[in-house]
Amino acid sequence: MPTATYADAVVAVNDEGFFTEPDEWTPDMAAEIARQVGIDELTDRHWQVITFMRKEYTEKGTGPTVRVLGKTSGVSIKELYQLFPKGPAKLAAKIAGIPKPRGCI
């Protein structure tokens, strides 16, 4: 099982870099992960989404899709793509330390 190091702690990740143990995540790690995926600064809006992602994961067992994020996180889809360019659901999940959203089959 691959690992990564954030905030001087070793965490378990899958081969795409998503956390496999969300409990190993701490907020300090978010900025470091974000920089790695090309986001230099996490604003309050970013944090609103990150917090929402972890809450969804805890309640539903998976992170939400972009469409559900747009409907229920308080951040519109357009803004989500500005905050997390290219793939907001996946990017925010990575930064929030939760597994890749199961999406739909």
Next chain:
Amino acid sequence: MDERIVILGAGTGGTLTANRLRRARSDVEITVVDQDDDHIYQPGLLFIPFGLAHTEDLVRSRPRQLHPGIVYHRCAVDRVDIDHDRVHLIDGTELDYDVLVIATGATLQPEETEGLTGPGWRQGVHTFYDLPGATALHTALEAFDGGRLVVNVVDMPIKCPVAPLEFCFLADWYFRERGIRERVRLTYATPLDGAFTKPVASHALAGLLAEKGIELVTEFNTGEVDGAAGRLTSFDERVLDFDLAVVVPLHGGARYVGDSPGLGDALNFVPTDPHTLQSGARPNIFAIGDAASIPTSKAGSVTHFEGDVLVTNIIRFLNGQPLDATFDGHTNCFIESGFGKALLIDFNYDTEPLPGHFPGPVGLPLLKQSRLNHLGKLMFAWLYWHALLPGRDLPGVAADMPHAGKHVPETVGT
């Protein structure tokens, strides 16, 4: 007094559940509700644009598929009061229930994508996911004699995730038959990061797309459709120009679910236990088919396999017994690939689509094109009306996904 089971929806799930229940218990009152009387064989919609099926072949009366002794209301649902165990229909009728089954499926929501139903809708921009759409697309395809055809899935979940791929394969065949294939550029644009969600099948299907000269564009999340200019624009500003667009719109659950506090989720689907089919709303509410939010495909085969467990659990619930948590997410889909051939995929919650044969070591080939599969798909229509809907098991096919006959590959290419 007999216990009252109310089933909302007289499509695949509602019909087979009502019929199975009727045969299993003669002492419960079963009421089925639907807003219209037209039961459509949805797998046939894919064939209408290519002239391979016609409306008359696909539509039958909803109440005529129900066994005698089942009450049928033809009326739209206004809302469900889950605290008082009561369904309100829009004509004022109130239906009290001891057990409620949500079987109202998924609805298309094209108006949720900017511009999709604007200029060009039904002219240069189409969907085959409903009867009017499939019929209009038939007219458009007949008149299409060259240019770029883009097939696009706006976002998941959708009914029958393989149907857009089947459309691409059939389009390739169709234009070759017409002798104009080299004048047509076929593109499949998907929000997924591959041709399918599971690695082995994704690899096989991507290979088939490449073989047929169909361009694959991945991670495309459509934000806007401009039917006049012929352009799809993604949320991250990527652009696909088209001469003809075949779009699978966003899907949601039935509208009344959103008007029934506590019943559904943000998309109006009903959160449902993946193994017992009991809803998360109330213990006496169950869901089946496309209306349920569970981690497998929205497909008729899933609905059929769910029927067995659902009816067992309704009866157990009425008897105060613990529920049977045995639905395994079994899904079985033919994938029409043109030229009289089709593939077959068979999977469940734990096992992705794998090569081999179904339902055992001797059977229909999995993940491989074969004429036998194509015949299977065609014959399935008969089985749908005569076995599946009446609530019978299919010969040789158990509800659980069979492991026999499947090959787990050593490595998967990328």
